[in-house]
Amino acid sequence: MDRRAIAVRGTVQGVGFRPFVYGLACRLQLGGFVRNDSSCVSIEIEGDASQVDQFMAELTSRPPPLARIEHVGWEPREPIGDRQFRIEHSMAGLAGSVSVSPDVATCAACLRELFDLTDRRYRYPFLNCTNCGPRLTIIRGAPYDRERTTMAGFPMCFACRAEYDDPLNRRFHAQPTACPDCGPHLSAADAAGNPVTTDDPLRWFVAALRDGNIGAMKGLGGYHMVCDARNASAVVELRRRKRRDDKPFAVMVRDLAAAEALCDVTAAERDLLLSPRRPIVLLQQRPGLDRDLQGVAPGRSTLGVMLPYTPLHHLLLDEAGDTLLVMTSGNRSDEPIAYREPDVFDQLRGIADLFLTSDRPIHVRCDDSVTRVIGTAESPIRRSRGSAPQSIPLPIECPVPILATGGQLKCTFALGDGRRAIPSHHMGDLDHFEAYRAFERDIALYEQLLAIRPRYIAHDLHPDYASTRYALARAAREGILSIAVQHHHAHVASCMAEHGLTGPAIGISFDGSGFGPDGTIWGGEILVADLRDFRRAAHLRCVRMPGGEQAVREPWRMAVAHLDDAGVSCAALEQRRRQGELQTIRRMLERRLNSPVTSSAGRLFDAIAALVGIRDVVTSEGQAAIELEALASTTDPNGSYPFDITPGLQQTAPFAIDTRPILHGVVTDVAAGAHPATIARRFHDTMVEVVVTACTRIRQASGITDAVLSGGVFMNSLLTEEVVKKLGGAGFCTFRHRLVPTNDGGLSLGQLAVAACTAAESIRG
Ligand code: ZN
Ligand code: ZN
Ligand code: FE
Numbered sequence: 001m002d003r004r005a006i007a008v009r010g011t012v013q014g015v016g017f018r019p020f021v022y023g024l025a026c027r028l029q030l031g032g033f034v035r036n037d038s039s040c041v042s043i044e045i046e047g048d049a050s051q052v053d054q055f056m057a058e059l060t061s062r063p064p065p066l067a068r069i070e071h072v073g074w075e076p077r078e079p080i081g082d083r084q085f086r087i088e089h090s091m092a093g094l095a096g097s098v099s100v101s102p103d104v105a106t107c108a109a110c111l112r113e114l115f116d117l118t119d120r121r122y123r124y125p126f127l128n129c130t131n132c133g134p135r136l137t138i139i140r141g142a143p144y145d146r147e148r149t150t151m152a153g154f155p156m157c158f159a160c161r162a163e164y165d166d167p168l169n170r171r172f173h174a175q176p177t178a179c180p181d182c183g184p185h186l187s188a189a190d191a192a193g194n195p196v197t198t199d200d201p202l203r204w205f206v207a208a209l210r211d212g213n214i215g216a217m218k219g220l221g222g223y224h225m226v227c228d229a230r231n232a233s234a235v236v237e238l239r240r241r242k243r244r245d246d247k248p249f250a251v252m253v254r255d256l257a258a259a260e261a262l263c264d265v266t267a268a269e270r271d272l273l274l275s276p277r278r279p280i281v282l283l284q285q286r287p288g289l290d291r292d293l294q295g296v297a298p299g300r301s302t303l304g305v306m307l308p309y310t311p312l313h314h315l316l317l318d319e320a321g322d323t324l325l326v327m328t329s330g331n332r333s334d335e336p337i338a339y340r341e342p343d344v345f346d347q348l349r350g351i352a353d354l355f356l357t358s359d360r361p362i363h364v365r366c367d368d369s370v371t372r373v374i375g376t377a378e379s380p381i382r383r384s385r386g387s388a389p390q391s392i393p394l395p396i397e398c399p400v401p402i403l404a405t406g407g408q409l410k411c412t413f414a415l416g417d418g419r420r421a422i423p424s425h426h427m428g429d430l431d432h433f434e435a436y437r438a439f440e441r442d443i444a445l446y447e448q449l450l451a452i453r454p455r456y457i458a459h460d461l462h463p464d465y466a467s468t469r470y471a472l473a474r475a476a477r478e479g480i481l482s483i484a485v486q487h488h489h490a491h492v493a494s495c496m497a498e499h500g501l502t503g504p505a506i507g508i509s510f511d512g513s514g515f516g517p518d519g520t521i522w523g524g525e526i527l528v529a530d531l532r533d534f535r536r537a538a539h540l541r542c543v544r545m546p547g548g549e550q551a552v553r554e555p556w557r558m559a560v561a562h563l564d565d566a567g568v569s570c571a572a573l574e575q576r577r578r579q580g581e582l583q584t585i586r587r588m589l590e591r592r593l594n595s596p597v598t599s600s601a602g603r604l605f606d607a608i609a610a611l612v613g614i615r616d617v618v619t620s621e622g623q624a625a626i627e628l629e630a631l632a633s634t635t636d637p638n639g640s641y642p643f644d645i646t647p648g649l650q651q652t653a654p655f656a657i658d659t660r661p662i663l664h665g666v667v668t669d670v671a672a673g674a675h676p677a678t679i680a681r682r683f684h685d686t687m688v689e690v691v692v693t694a695c696t697r698i699r700q701a702s703g704i705t706d707a708v709l710s711g712g713v714f715m716n717s718l719l720t721e722e723v724v725k726k727l728g729g730a731g732f733c734t735f736r737h738r739l740v741p742t743n744d745g746g747l748s749l750g751q752l753a754v755a756a757c758t759a760a761e762s763i764r765g
Contacts, residue, residue, distance in 0.1 A: 003032070003046040003077040008059070010070035011390070012041045014101050014144050016130030018087050019172040020064045028055050031082030035089070036143075039451075046082040065131055066101055066276070068390075070420075087167050100136060100144060100449050102386050103220050103366070105278040105309035107132035109170060114311050115318075120159065125202070125312035126183050126360060130174040132276070136389060136425065137221045137364050138176060142449045146175045150361040157182035184360035186312070191353050193345025202312075205356040206319045214238050216330050216344070216352035220310055221366025221385045221425075222337035223330030223344055225351065228323055235295040235326060241351040243333045245619035248297035250280045250304035250368070252327040254317040259305050262289060262324075268373045277386030278309035279369035296326060301630050304370065309386070312358075329367060336428050336435045339365040364445065365438055366425045374717040375724070380741045381715065382410070388425035389446060392739055394753060395500045396531060399760045403443065403454035404751035405467035407487070407744040409621070411435075413443055413467070414748035415452045421497065421752050422450060423740055430466035440470065457482045458755035460490070460747065462515035483758050485751045487514025488525045489534040491710035494750030495742070496531065499708075499735045502757075503530025506537070506695050506704050506732075508723075510601035511711035511743070512552070512621070518652050521545070523600030523711075526694045528702060531757040536653040538694045540604060541565070541646070541660070544595035546588045555606035555624045556616035560585045561595075562607040566663035570611055572670055577616070599649070601687075601713045604659060608683050611666055612676040622712065629716045632680035640686040641665030645697070655697070657690050688722045692730055699732070707732040710750075712743040 008017070013036050021034040021043055030047040045055055056074070063069055106114070110127050113119040121127040128134065141148040146156075156164060160179050163171040171177045178184065188201035198204040209215055212234045215226045225242065227234040229251050239245070253259050259273060263283035272281045282302045289303070297303050306327070308314045317325070329337040330348055338344040339362045345355070370382040380387075394416065402416040411430050414423040424446060428435040447453060459471035461484045468484075475482035485493075491514075492507030507527040516522035524540025543558075543565045545551040551558050556577060563570055564586060574582065588595050602625060609624035610616050614631065618624050642665065644658035662683070669679045695707050707727050714720045720736060727734045740746035 001046065001079045002049040002052040003044065003079040003082070004052060004056075004074045005077050006043040006045070006056075006059070006072060006074040007037075007040040008043065008069060008072050009040045011066065011068040011101055014130070014135065014175065015066035016064040016170065016172070017041055017067050019130065019167050019169070020067075021059070022085060022087055022167040024055060024058055025085040030055060031084050033086050033088045035087070044077060044082075045085075046079050065107075066104060070393075100139065100389050102277070102388055102390050103135050103137055104132045104276045105386070106311050106314060107276075110311065111314060114314060121179050123315060124180050124183070125186055125310070125315055126178050126358070127311050128174060128176050128178075129170045130172060131170065133174070133176050134220055137362050137366050137385070138360075139445070139449060140363050141445070142451065144175060144449070149175055150363050151176045151178065154178055154183050154360075184358050186356060186358050189345070189355035189357055192349070193342060193355065196354075201356055202315055202319055205354065206316065206323070208354050209320070209325070210323055213353040214241065214351065215354050215356060216338075216348050217316070217356040218358050218362070219313070221362060221364065221368075222339035223348065224327045225330050225348075227326050229296050229326045230290065230292040230324055232292060232295050238326065238328075239295075242328075242331070246298050246623065247620045248300050248302075248304060249326045249328040250306060251296065252306050252308060252313065252317065252325050254308065254314075256307070259283065259307070262286060262293075263303055263305060266373060266376070268376050268378070272371055272373065272378060273305065273307050277369060278307055279371045279386060280304040280306045282370070282372035282381070293324075299627060299630075301633070302372075306368065334429055335432055336438065337365060337367060364425070364442060367428070372717070374720050374736075378738055379715075379717070379720070380737065380739065381743070382426050382745055383412070383423065383740055384426035389422050389450070391420040391422045392498065392749065393500070394419050394421050394497055394756060395502050396753070396756050396760065398752075398756040399763050400455035401452045402456045402458060402752055402755050402759065403447075403471075404458040404748040404755060405460075405471045406748035406751070407460055407467060408462070408465040410741070410743055410745040411439065411467055412745050412748045413439065413446075414752045415446055415450060415454070416752045416756055417450070417452045421749055422446065423749050426745060436466050439467070455480050456755055456759050458485050458751035460484070460515065460751070461486045461517065481759075481762075483755050485754045486517060486534070487747070488522055488527060488711065489529055489754060490747045490750035491742075492527055492529045492534070492708050492750065493531055493753045494740060494746040495708045495710040495735055495737050496529070497749055497753040498737060498739045501706060501708070501735065503706075504528055504702070504704050505530070505706035505708045505735075506698050507534070507708045507710065508691055508695070509711040510713035512602035513598065513600055518649075520649070521596055521598035521600060523598060523602055524604065524657070525599065526691075526698065528698060528704065529708075531753050532761065536648070537698050538655050538657065539599040539648060539653050540601055540657050540690075542597045542599045542649050542656075543603075544589050544592065545598050545603065546585045546595045548594055548596055551603070552606075554617050555610040557585055558603045558607035559610035561589060562604065562659065562663050563667070564589050566660035568664055568667045570667050570670060572613060573611065576613075599656075601711070605713065608666060608680070611670060612679045614676070622715065625713070625716065628680050629684070629718050631677045632684045633718050635675075635677040635681045637685055638678055638681060640682050640689055643686065643690055645693070655694075657694060662686055684718055684722065687719060688726050691723050692726045695727060695732060696730060705732055707734045709734065709736045710742050710746070714742040
């Protein structure tokens with residue numbers, strides 16, 4: 001006889017782990033118990049030695065689908081004659097440093113029930129089990145059990161309670177379990193939020209969509225706006241009401257076949273579409289894509305597609321049949337998505353013609369995740385619903401618990417504890433007070449849920465980011481240490497952390513902007529970095545941004561700045577813009593009026609986009625660069641532009657990439673009437689050469705062969721693929737983001753890694 005005490009760590013609570021252990025122990029005729037403890041699942045087993053070994057093997061080889069085992073430890077115990085196996089109650093009141101599962105798409109077993117006429121949950125929009133359903137979005141506090149979720153107001157009926165208490169049932173301790181007798185229900189409301197009486201709110205809702213109305217529907221982490229994607233006037237009207245100019249809308253389709261009818265789907269993309277995370281996946285539109293659909297993603301060659309992830313979505317798409325549905329976030333412009341009644345009726349007033357809502361409250365607002373495949377690997381754009389709060393292993397240990405507060409736009413925060421980082425869901429743009437309030441509240445919630453009390457706070461170097469102000473105020477209030485992490489160092493460290501690297505590495509960080517330690521705006525940086533520190537090894541040539549932020553919204557201003565810097569002029573641009581405004585910009589540049597200095601790669605892409613005539617003004621971030629990439633992708637490589645290497649700015653870096661010859665080349669091509677796609681492609685290939693040349697120089701001096709790509713510009717898949725290919729060809733090991741976004745949504749992970757390193761050093765010192 002053998003007895004062992006086993007501790008299993010990882011995502012092992014709220015994922016059906018205890019019933020799995022119970023079933024396994026019973027099958028192997030072992031005695032003992034299983035229990036959720038503060039930081040692990042504790043198991044003791046007793047029985048025949050070979051059966052005990054078998055138990056250990058199966059414990060890790062076939063865990064339930066949502067469980068993520070990070071560590072299994074065990075020690076021998078004296079046998080006590082245990083014959084029965086039992087599930088013991090959790091230690092009361094223990095808030096555990098355990099992982100919380102993200103929200104999970106409806107599982108196959110639940111989906112079968114949903115459409116099974118004989119099942120008691122037939123067509124019930126809120127069914128779920130231990131393998132699927134809401135998690136993060138309904139949690140109010142720790143530990144995770146029904147009383148601390150938004151399901152607390154729905155006492156279980158007798159039948160649900162019996163399933164919940166049965167260790168062999170797949171609803172054993174499924175905290176959000178419910179049925180039509182005891183759970184939440186759908187309801188309908190008119191444009192003003194007044195209840196509408198109808199037997200079937202779902203059918204009523206879909207019928208209205210077919211008539212061209214715009215609906216708001218309560219989902220898992222907030223409201224979606226829904227309309228008929230093929231009804232051009234409804235789509236145009238939705239854009240107008242949401243004050244959303246050209247930004248594409250996503251669609252939700254019922255299954256993979258429906259996605260394939262619209263877009264080309266590769267194997268990697270299929271896996272993402274079908275994964276329990278159910279993100280929006282950006283797919284390549286099929287050549288013959290419905291002309292009617294043009295308004296959904298104007299000017300794009302991609303389309304954001306997702307599959308249903310709640311029972312309600314499955315019912316909705318079943319009801320909608322062949323009607324294709326736009327599903328976009330329920331908000332006005334860039335405000336945070338609406339998620340609460342009755343506020344939602346005010347927030348979406350004038351946008352929604354009708355509401356499909358329910359009485360299950362959402363506690364944590366959580367946007368859809370957005371992702372895509374570059375090459376054959378995932379490259380996340382927004383890591384949120386379905387992924388958060390899944391942890392990511394860190395290459396170094398946090399010596400104390402750490403909070404990293406992220407950036408300003410696309411903000412996420414992250415908590416670190418031991419070897420794990422827990423990046424939050426997408427908090428959005430902290431300029432919005434609502435988003436900032438959620439940021440404060442959700443930091444507190446995560447700290448409580450994960451039982452992490454930070455002793456160290458990392459933040460961006462930018463003094464005006466709301467996340468920086470939060471970090472500094474809190475550090476002062478609580479008497480804990482804070483550390484500022486330079487924006488591009490955080491980008492590079494984020495990608496390094498993902499890949500388990502500690503450096504030194506060559507970090508290519510191209511993005512729109514980040515605060516530089518020299519007070520200029522950085523954004524075209526090549527760093528030599530480890531997790532502790534960095535030096536600026538090279539940067540793109542600095543130019544001025546006439547009008548500051550205004551130059552971000554008006555790429556033609558950046559074109560003028562770059563032309564002025566290069567000492568050339570572009571006749572096409574001169575003709576397009578009014579003489580007066582050109583003069584104003586030139587005067588601003590000359591007198592250095594409200595024209596900060598930047599090395600931004602994003603602004604260089606903007607300038608080139610304006611020069612080839614793509615657009616002078618953008619309505620959304622990165623729009624001009626996205627269109628430049630789309631254009632470049634339509635043609636094959638056909639040469640590139642020259643560039644020079646010059647000394648770096650004010651000795652902040654050994655060298656700079658002189659972009660003036662590039663401008664000369666582009667202007668010459670424009671004047672000669674070269675096709676815009678040719679110029680766009682040549683420019684992309686030039687930037688690839690810039691990266692390879694700079695990295696090669698740095699390698700010569702330092703011997704470093706790891707190259708890490710990070711920053712919003714690497715959302716550009718053409719650039720990314722070519723850089724990875726060419727750097728590989730030149731003998732570099734190249735790393736790019738696969739787990740967190742390359743844009744500012746990934747900053748918090750990098751800040752955390754840098755802070756962990758800094759904290760370790762200061763503790764040692
Ligand atoms: Zn299920
Ligand atoms: Zn029930
Ligand atoms: Fe950035």
